[in-house]
Amino acid sequence: MPVRADASSGMVLLTGNSHPELAKMVSERLEIRLGEATVYNKTNRETSVDIKQSVRGKHVFILQSGSKNVNNDVMELLVLIYACKTSMSKTITVIMPYLPYSKQCRMLRRSSIAMKLVAEMICKAGASRLVSLDLYKKEIQGFFSCPVDNLRASPFFLQHIKTNIPDYKNAIIVAKSPGVMNKATSYADRLRLGVAVIHGEQKDEEESGLEDGRQSPPPNVTSYDFLPAQESKQKPPLTVVGDVGGRIAIMVDDIIDDAQSFVAAAEVLKARGAYKIYVIATHGVLSSDAPALLEASPITEVIVTNTVPHDLQKMRCHKIKTVDVSLMICEAIRRIFHNESMGQLFRDVTLDD
Amino acid sequence: MFGEIRDRLFRFQKHSRNTRNEFFGTHPSLPEDILDPPAAGRSSRPTESLIDPPPTTTPSSRSVVIKPSETANQDISLLEKSVDHSHPHKDHPIHHPTPPRSFFSSSSLAVHPNVETAHSSSEEDLRMPNIKVFSGSSHPDLSTRICERLQLEVSKASLKKFSNKETNVEIGESVRGEDVYIIQSAAGEINDNLMELLIMINACKIASSCRVAAVIPAFPYARQDKKDKSRAPISAKLVANMLSVAGADHIITMDLHASQIQGFFDIPVDNLYAEPAILKYIKESIPNWQSSVIVSPDAGGAKRVTSIADRLNVDFALIHKERKRANEVEKMTLVGSVEGKVAILVDDMADTCGTICMAADKLVEAGAEKVYAFCVHGIFSGPALTRLNASKFEAVVVTNTIPQDENMKKCPKIQCIDISMILAEAIRRTHNGESVSYLFSHVPIC
Numbered sequence: 001m002p003v004r005a006d007a008s009s010g011m012v013l014l015t016g017n018s019h020p021e022l023a024k025m026v027s028e029r030l031e032i033r034l035g036e037a038t039v040y041n042k043t044n045r046e047t048s049v050d051i052k053q054s055v056r057g058k059h060v061f062i063l064q065s066g067s068k069n070v071n072n073d074v075m076e077l078l079v080l081i082y083a084c085k086t087s088m089s090k091t092i093t094v095i096m097p098y099l100p101y102s103k104q105c106r107m108l109r110r111s112s113i114a115m116k117l118v119a120e121m122i123c124k125a126g127a128s129r130l131v132s133l134d135l136y137k138k139e140i141q142g143f144f145s146c147p148v149d150n151l152r153a154s155p156f157f158l159q160h161i162k163t164n165i166p167d168y169k170n171a172i173i174v175a176k177s178p179g180v181m182n183k184a185t186s187y188a189d190r191l192r193l194g195v196a197v198i199h200g201e202q203k204d205e206e207e208s209g210l211e212d213g214r215q216s217p218p219p220n221v222t223s224y225d226f227l228p229a230q231e232s233k234q235k236p237p238l239t240v241v242g243d244v245g246g247r248i249a250i251m252v253d254d255i256i257d258d259a260q261s262f263v264a265a266a267e268v269l270k271a272r273g274a275y276k277i278y279v280i281a282t283h284g285v286l287s288s289d290a291p292a293l294l295e296a297s298p299i300t301e302v303i304v305t306n307t308v309p310h311d312l313q314k315m316r317c318h319k320i321k322t323v324d325v326s327l328m329i330c331e332a333i334r335r336i337f338h339n340e341s342m343g344q345l346f347r348d349v350t351l352d353d
Numbered sequence: 354m355f356g357e358i359r360d361r362l363f364r365f366q367k368h369s370r371n372t373r374n375e376f377f378g379t380h381p382s383l384p385e386d387i388l389d390p391p392a393a394g395r396s397s398r399p400t401e402s403l404i405d406p407p408p409t410t411t412p413s414s415r416s417v418v419i420k421p422s423e424t425a426n427q428d429i430s431l432l433e434k435s436v437d438h439s440h441p442h443k444d445h446p447i448h449h450p451t452p453p454r455s456f457f458s459s460s461s462l463a464v465h466p467n468v469e470t471a472h473s474s475s476e477e478d479l480r481m482p483n484i485k486v487f488s489g490s491s492h493p494d495l496s497t498r499i500c501e502r503l504q505l506e507v508s509k510a511s512l513k514k515f516s517n518k519e520t521n522v523e524i525g526e527s528v529r530g531e532d533v534y535i536i537q538s539a540a541g542e543i544n545d546n547l548m549e550l551l552i553m554i555n556a557c558k559i560a561s562s563c564r565v566a567a568v569i570p571a572f573p574y575a576r577q578d579k580k581d582k583s584r585a586p587i588s589a590k591l592v593a594n595m596l597s598v599a600g601a602d603h604i605i606t607m608d609l610h611a612s613q614i615q616g617f618f619d620i621p622v623d624n625l626y627a628e629p630a631i632l633k634y635i636k637e638s639i640p641n642w643q644s645s646v647i648v649s650p651d652a653g654g655a656k657r658v659t660s661i662a663d664r665l666n667v668d669f670a671l672i673h674k675e676r677k678r679a680n681e682v683e684k685m686t687l688v689g690s691v692e693g694k695v696a697i698l699v700d701d702m703a704d705t706c707g708t709i710c711m712a713a714d715k716l717v718e719a720g721a722e723k724v725y726a727f728c729v730h731g732i733f734s735g736p737a738l739t740r741l742n743a744s745k746f747e748a749v750v751v752t753n754t755i756p757q758d759e760n761m762k763k764c765p766k767i768q769c770i771d772i773s774m775i776l777a778e779a780i781r782r783t784h785n786g787e788s789v790s791y792l793f794s795h796v797p798i799c
Binding site: 105106107113115116137138139140141142143148150175177178179181182184185188189194195196197199234235236241242341342343346351352 | 578579580581582583587589590593611612613614615616617622624652653655656658659663664666669670671673675686688689
């Protein structure tokens, strides 16, 4: 029977508007009631937070995930944290399964490192700890000046593969681009499968050859022989390095947002002889017309977790399946609250994952 | 050949004189309206055709007219963007035989190693003012090379240890109002060198230097940049915090282990790449490189390897190591094919070389004709050199971010690419306020 959150349990679970279903599931598992706080946008679109119960001396857990309204989510989170901080809560732990702006974690063409800015803001607002799931790059842990826990969704996915894909022993793990090679090998290790890599002409804006080539002056100044020019990259068409003929191809990645690259990779895999193609992604952001693209592609199934709300997309594409990770979040909250070790949660996690 | 480079450097510097004027106009130690330096006391150099005073009196787009030489035209177009078109002194012809000097600078004259070029180019007029380059004790050879290319002398500082092994740093020249660059690499005794760097930065900072930049070719503790096990520290973040607290305003480094380390700092970080230099070396020194295969010794380097393979337009492969289990030998599988080709292993660090030696064996087994290895940072600790001597490599090529003289003596397979020019160019461009991005795809010659 759910008890009131402040009935001497010392734990308060608050949430913003990004993912109410996940918050409900987590609070049910924890067997406490969601803390009473209203987070809403005023008429002038400013975020307003009203915490209706006492948080003085309590351990506050704020559950907020990235979703379609990224900037609103970030602002809600910051205002919630600060509200709890000024209301004398003991500790504030932020649970953010999908960390927004995590792809902007390095300098690209005179951009800013937005992840660093968000990290600073979260720590400055008063968070004493952050828990996230499958960070885009593990180095993001160093951007925060508070401790960061990077939980993994891989145990859930491995379980799902073993139970739901009947002949998974005849599968091969495919990395959609060389950057995800580490993740692919960690899955391949644990499933005792082979690995393959797809490489070539991809419209990947942020990872193009002009990464740090903030080109000024223009790059083809070949007549000026003081500094000899370097050739540009000549990307071959999409090729698969590794053998996928007659096997099930399982593509692993951390975010599936714009499905274009997955669809292109799936076409190539199909052409090379893979008879079933699965896509496993931790965060199913699935924006714009990704569901339609996936529906029309040779991909058999797309497996995502419920870190990002994607109900609308599920209705439009029947290939999307969800794996529930609220168990892990609940366990993390419980262990943090009781100051227990979190080592059990990382038991089956390899160095590369 | 070095003289040619110097001449071109001078032409470059002359063209950027206006830029420098703008830059130094806001210099704290210079009064705002110093533009025409006093001619007294300066050796008046014979006006060559290179410097013609701009005859134009209208504030047109060209404020510096140089007799067109084939390279000069490009310089103008490059620098036009940086020249301020509303220069107040544009109306009368400007003679700038010497750039404005800081009144408080006590920079001594450089002793020119080559006497005849000293007369012909009068380098004294064209050395960069307001810059001091200090060297830590980790890599004095690299610092000398960098300063040679910058036409400077390494500035004096005494680096000693007290009898209780505490580091003692004394800066031997005035750094008031100067742009200070401290060159220290993570080599040898890393903790001692790191402490020395921090103390030097702090010494320059409290001696009222204008800006202190740390040039760290090999970044210390770069591999401990994430919490990959329980209770593991993120030492790279700690080093970043320490450098910021010591007072560094700018970091210049080369080939960081992960480019996210740039985000650990709140100050600007320039992460230069040795990749253009490596590509140049491959093209010049490896016969039939067009039919080679670039191989990554582990899964994490796949992105680096595909980038190089794309630029050379060759194939790539990678080696996938399966985890050791009970009663199982660690198996290495090759993804891709190297049959009958020259294999080039590329990695960013060569520490104990266990992985790359096993990878070389595997590649030879799989049919590669020859195996080369390219690593940017050649740490070579522990049994690395004995392993390399016994390995199947044709050559192991590293850069001189870490001193390699000793290692090259012990292992004849090791060859060294000199990257001092990339760092020198970065320092020069940072000091002059020019764009550094050109270096990310170009290699300064030799």
